[in-house]
Amino acid sequence: MGRRILKYAILGLLSKEDMSGYDITSEFKQAIGQFWSAKHSQIYVELKKLVSEELISQYIQMAGVKLEKKMYRITPKGKKELQSWLLKIDEQLETEKDVFALRVYFLKDIPSEEVLWLFFNQLKRKSEKLSFLKEQFSLHFGEKDPINLDVEELGHYFVLTKAISREENYIIWLNKSIEIIKKRIADKSFGEN
Amino acid sequence: MGRRILKYAILGLLSKEDMSGYDITSEFKQAIGQFWSAKHSQIYVELKKLVSEELISQYIQMAGVKLEKKMYRITPKGKKELQSWLLKIDEQLETEKDVFALRVYFLKDIPSEEVLWLFFNQLKRKSEKLSFLKEQFSLHFGEKDPINLDVEELGHYFVLTKAISREENYIIWLNKSIEIIKKRIADKSFGEN
DNA sequence: ATTTAACATGTAAATAATTACATGTATAAT
DNA sequence: ATTATACATGTAATTATTTACATGTTAAAT
Structure with a gap:
């Protein structure tokens, strides 16, 4: 700011x-x-x-x-x-704020039975966002090769591909985390039985 | 906010x-x-x-x-x-602000000879950030399996892996974009000669 | 011994951003 | 015809955040 x-x-x-x-x-x-x-x-x-x-x-x-x-x-x-x-370069990279990640940092204060639900909820929201972005992409660019794009459209192309890859990456991380949580739950109940 | x-x-x-x-x-x-x-x-x-x-x-x-x-x-x-x-869910996903991406959207107003330099500069900064994060990770977790982590450390683990994958993904996008820009420059000078 | 950097805490002013309040027009759906 | 929704523009109050100002201690380096 x-x-x-x-x-x-x-x-x-x-x-x-x-x-x-x-x-x-x-x-x-x-x-x-x-x-x-x-x-x-x-x-x-x-x-x-x-x-x-x-x-x-x-x-x-x-x-x-x-x-x-x-x-x-x-x-x-x-x-x-x-x-x-x-053309100006920002002196320092600013924090890309993400409240979900902040909550995850405080995981130990979330009841373990609620954690999975929180991750799945975020997964749902992020998947919806990704769908929207992909729709936008095919609407504007379809199968077009960025090499041939007009310079007026290139900025839009880069930003959309950035947004899409960001969401895809987010979803991958959510799924990996969900797997870890599930495995921990499974191991724990095994130990308890 | x-x-x-x-x-x-x-x-x-x-x-x-x-x-x-x-x-x-x-x-x-x-x-x-x-x-x-x-x-x-x-x-x-x-x-x-x-x-x-x-x-x-x-x-x-x-x-x-x-x-x-x-x-x-x-x-x-x-x-x-x-x-x-x-346990509260945010009503809507907030914008994850990124000034570099905003500038890229306005690419058509950047002199074409400056665009590559801007991308490379961002690549350098993001690579440095990634190195820092990976260092943090190996310092705290090394080769540890997240399955066996104490719940006190798990939040930290998830957040660090999230930060790392975010930067890795950013770098991939930068490199892809740089390739497209380079190819466009090559094509253009070929056409001009 | 001296300097530098890190540790440590605050306030004031300005700017950025959200939420709530407030109003009206045009178009599409029923 | 009526209703709902999208289009359209604004202000006021509050909150969030940054930048600048301001001061002092402790530990490490030279």
Whole structure:
């Protein structure tokens, strides 16, 4: 935190095409939302700030008869700031937070009969997420070879493959852990009998 | 963020053994720091809050002649709250934020001659992190079979294997992406000549 | 002996982010 | 026609987190 990531996320999205606050909110439910996300309340405030900083400009687009949709467009100044940020290297790798892993660290305080259920529950959620991501992938890329992809699509391709492999890896770890837990339970009841 | 994760992270750590604020800060530089972390300024404030909530208690331990180290111990009330939190399921999976992936999504705005360097840089950092984690692992577990591990150590084992596989997976993705980028560059210069 | 690094604890200010409150339009389904 | 859902935008209050400021002790290295 504290590095105005949302600012650059918005500039990056607007660099591709003009969008409304609602559109940006929706983007964070798609591929890029796997790696950065914000609520609409934060987005609308940030958009106003970016306008005041002259990094983006605003115009009205009618949606229906009465609904004035506020569209935003990146300015040359905004584009420049985005490009310079994209080349910046973060001083240190930030913590990729994961509350499930935190809970697992405190395993000894979880009743042993509940542990397996917790892992299976996480497995279910992660499997669902993986399905969603794979669907997204086949929808956008199908059997396409990334070598031939337009550079406009390549970022999306990389990010989707990253998200998919992350979930696959998570699931593998969950299954391995489940096996260990099961084996420990089996060994224990054997010892007890 | 609004779910007081740090509160439970501290309770979980204190559930294992009494610690000072400094000790907790140090823990976040070890294995669990891969999945949750906080700065000392936040930790000291949270500790005082937890004392006022009677979830932990404080006592003094002399370190040297003058240095009064403030130690914290979890109370039965604190233990109870921890255990109930550990069984709670998060309503929805939160975004596992990753600024590098965000930058990659905006690839089209990065000069093509800089892209490879960015990926290689990330590869270097992630490889270093992986080495650190593997060192931690062999230090704590060596060739031990997780089946025979004490339940006190099992959480640590799972978290370390999770952190290691996450980094390994990240590195695989980076290498695959680098190959694609290289191939695209080769194809392009072939076409241009 | 002196310096450096690690140990140790705090507060204040600013920023980032969430949750809750608040309102209205357009479209699809029933 | 009515209802539900998606589209659309905002503010206020609260909480979480970082950065900067501030100080002192202990142990190890030179």
